[in-house]
Every structure is written in structure tokens, then in C-alpha cells.
Amino acid sequence: MKIVLKQDVKAIGKKDGVYEVSDGYARNFLFPRNLAVPADATAINEVKTKAAAQQHHAEEELAAAKALAAKLSGQTVVLKARAGQGGRLFGSVTSKDIAAALSQAVGENVDKRKIVLESEIKNFGSYPVEVKVYPKVTAKLTVRVEE
Missing domain, CATH: 3.40.5.10 (Ribosomal protein L9, N-terminal domain)
Incomplete structure (x- = not known):
């Protein structure tokens, strides 16, 4: 049956x-x-x-994720931070900080857990960041940390 x-x-x-x-x-x-x-x-x-x-x-x-990835790709996010002697930051720039700046810049909510940092950001400069928007859909952008 x-x-x-x-x-x-x-x-x-x-x-x-x-x-x-x-x-x-x-x-x-x-x-x-x-x-x-x-x-x-x-x-x-x-x-x-x-x-x-x-x-x-x-x-x-998938279509919505690709549209968001297109918006995020190539973006440069500028974050302001305070530093001590030698140019080292007080603390570090986290994925939470990057997600907040991205959400404000793009106008859509970006989850902090989807942001992949190669290493901790503890100095001024530019860093490549990858955002995993959806499985097999990623966006690469640059985070610039300034004083």
C-alpha cells in the first residue's frame, strides 16, 4: 500500500x-x-x-540575498575609534560594530554573526571583510578604521 x-x-x-x-x-x-x-x-x-x-x-x-550582496560588495565602511600610544586601539573593532555601520549605510539589517573577520582589528587601517549573506552567497567589502 x-x-x-x-x-x-x-x-x-x-x-x-x-x-x-x-x-x-x-x-x-x-x-x-x-x-x-x-x-x-x-x-x-x-x-x-x-x-x-x-x-x-x-x-x-536566494534572490533577496543576492540583491543584498550586490549592495554590500565593494562598500567601504569607515569606523571611528580612539587609540592610545603607538596607534593601538582601546579594545578592538568587532563584527557588532561593523554590522551596525553596514546596517546604517545600506539601510537593511545585517547580522553580526554573518561577518567574517580574518583577524582582530586592533590598529588603524583598512581591512578586507567577508559577509556571508546566504549559503554560497558572499560579499566582500573594506573596513577602514580612522581616528
Whole structure:
């Protein structure tokens, strides 16, 4: 008997998958526990619709990420910092500081966890920074620290 799983079942497979199981297993175990439904035209159509909607949302997210990466690429972010003797900063410039400056410059919220620093920024100068906007979508920009 063909069934469509409503949730993950360890011995069979993942949610929204169409699987072939024995009639007794389906009638006596899966159906009474609401783990599956018979794979009729309605259930299969619903699975296809969910898959299409999920793919559409993923494409929209990817397009939005590429647009944000295009805005961020090539940007130069200027941060002001105080320094002590020898030009060393008090503390360091963190990804939180960079994210705040980027959000203000671009007008969109940039998450500090997506900013990749090669090393700590503890001196004045320019530093290359990579922002991982989405899986396989990155933007490279420059952070300039001034007094």
C-alpha cells in the first residue's frame, strides 16, 4: 500500500514522502497513530504543492540575498575609534560594530554573526571583510578604521 507520511517515521522515511508499506502495517500502526495517510490523488497533490511552495520560497530568499550582496560588495565602511600610544586601539573593532555601520549605510539589517573577520582589528587601517549573506552567497567589502 502506498502512503504519505505526516511526520518522520524512523523505519520508513521523512515527512511528506510517498512510501510503499505493507497493508497491515499501514492499517494497524501508521493510520491509528496519525503518522500517515493513504497516498490518494489529494494527498499526493498536497505533497507536490508543498514542495513547489518550499522551492519558491527558497528562490525568493536566494534572490533577496543576492540583491543584498550586490549592495554590500565593494562598500567601504569607515569606523571611528580612539587609540592610545603607538596607534593601538582601546579594545578592538568587532563584527557588532561593523554590522551596525553596514546596517546604517545600506539601510537593511545585517547580522553580526554573518561577518567574517580574518583577524582582530586592533590598529588603524583598512581591512578586507567577508559577509556571508546566504549559503554560497558572499560579499566582500573594506573596513577602514580612522581616528
